[in-house]
Amino acid sequence: MWRRSYLGSLNRQRSALITAIVVLFVLFEYLPLPSARPDARFEPLQNRPQYLHQSPFRTNPNYEYETRLSNALRDLEIEGQLGGDVGAPDTVWQIMLMDNDKRGDDSLEFEKKNPEWKYSLVNAKWADKFITETLASIPELEHLYKSYPGYVLRGDLLRYLILWYYGGYYADVDVYPATSIRTCPSMQNTLFNQDPNTAIPNSNSNISLVIGIEIDEPFASTEKMQDWHWVRRYGFLQYTMYAPQRFSPLLREIIVRVLSHTKQHIAQSHIWGARYNEMTTLEITGPGVFTDAVLDVLSETLPSDHRLIQKSVDADEGLGDLIPSYSAFPVQRVTWAPFYQLKETLCIDGSEAKDGKMLGGLCVLPLNAWGNGQRHSGAEGFSSHHACINHRFGGTWKPWRQSWRKWLFG
Secondary structure: OOOHHHHHHHHHHHHHHHHHHHHHHHHHHOOOOOOOOOOOOHOOEEEOOOOOOOOOHHHOOOOOHHHHHHHHHHHHHHHHHOOOOHHHHOEEEEEOOOOOOOOOHHHHHHHHHHOOOOOEEEEEEHHHHHHHHOOOOOHHHHHHHHHOOHHHHHHHHHHHHHHHHOOOEOOOOOOEOOOOOOHHHHHHHHOOOOOOOOOOOOOOOOOOEEEEEEEEEEEOOOOOOOOOOOOEEEEEEEEOOOOOEEHHHHHHHHHHHHHHHHHHHHHHHOOOOOOOOOOHHHHOOOOHHHHHHHHHHHHOOOOOOOOHHHHHHHHHHHOOOHHHHHOOOOOOOOOOHHHOOOOOOOOHHHHHOOOOOOOOOOEEHHHHHOOOOOOOOOOOOOOOOOOEEEEOOOOOOHHHHHHHHHHOOO
């Protein structure tokens, strides 16, 4: 009896020890140690810039599925265009999918500072109806949307879908309005008349999407990228976007890529389901896929002698990133080079596309318009006279991955 009791106790202790080892392994393997953010201004640089990043999700994409998706989205566009309502009403969109969330001061101030814009806060109930009814014809949309394990990935996809279908201005709820939308200096001279009292969209422009820059460090060293948890050295931001028109071809391609990459990720995952860490989130639904889609659409729609393509090819001289293995000549495409250290708003009108190609038009704002307050990429502070918004960079989807270690080890 004593021996059985002793052996039972020993087995329980052994099981507890094994469980503790497994838990600690998972914590150390998957949850990064919290560390103070470095200051990129004082970190070493590499001599060779990188203006083109190859996403692993574009190595073997499902083109058949992407074509079906694009066609389904295009059908909805044609239906909307036949109704004669392509212009986007002035609407500020924000997303809050968790029922117990409350709007913070930044969100309330955003609505207050733009009284001439209709304010729309998207909750989970509205989003589900939008996905399952309004966009029911999009292949596998409902399934893929509901497959996401958290609200962050759903929020990423939703912002693209909403601005594509309805148009308007999107901002994360932790974005503070340094100016009103219409008095943003970087948009006054390009998208709106300069007089803020009579500011209206410039009817002469053919622009379907306005975006900003978040990371602009093509010379960043490997060490700097590791310190900042960067997958790539450059990127457009998507915590704020503006779609002056409905049915932007750029947003259409972004939606196609997000759904295609999600489907690919699920297919390549183990039997317990798809897992999303910081890096996969950035590349599947976040700024990574967003940036790649924009650059690829520009590359596919602009003529080979366009200034963006020529600047990209010129910047590749001596680097060879655009020279494929099967040729001695560079591929004629758009890279990050035209957007590096951008000082003024760069707009590509939809009419600049090749015949038969749909671009929709794009404006890219300088980094300090929407990406100020960072410690890299030459960003100025929140009080910069170029600032139109201040993003608090709350990153509410990241700290939970650090909090367990902090709780356990201080």
